[in-house]
Amino acid sequence: NAGVTQTPKFRILKIGQSMTLQCTQDMNHNYMYWYRQDPGMGLKLIYYSVGAGITDKGEVPNGYNVSRSTTEDFPLRLELAAPSQTSVYFCASSSRTEATDTQYFGPGTRLTVL
């Protein structure tokens, strides 16, 4: 199993450009998440999904959009990139039960907006 994969690993955008961060998991998890992490800070939840076709906003959704057409894929769309979106973006997936709540993280995408 590859687990959670993210592409690209690094990206530099100009202000106003758009891009899609890709996230794929092969563990058949229903739950998927997008986080951003600014330097020296904790992770902030951007959007999450509890299954194909179902998404909801997290703590910091402004400037982002998501879709979940399949169980495996959960892309994050940045429209009109701004310097404030410079961050490391992590995708995660989980299969929650009463006994455990493990999230598996991808390697991250390091995004710089200039």
Added chain:
Amino acid sequence: GQSLEQPSEVTAVEGAIVQINCTYQTSGFYGLSWYQQHDGGAPTFLSYNALDGLEETGRFSSFLSRSDSYGYLLLQELQMKDSASYFCAVRDNYGQNFVFGPGTRLSVLP
């Protein structure tokens, strides 16, 4: 809303025991998780407590007291490779949203 508090930094020597505390305020509670993150890496899951008490996994243990809205991560027999940031995290009232604490940076000295 919800908030979590952790110490920002902890320093200890190899072979020692260190405890990282986490207090939380949530409108509901579905369990406390702990994650480790090395510099430049992704968070990795360490432990989860849904009920009060101690959970042990090798050198790491995690404790939860729901009545005190408090938990801690206990790291024993510290090794240099344990130098990392440690995050506690909780789910919100609806059980779907997930909130991380600000993180505790652990430095293990030789």
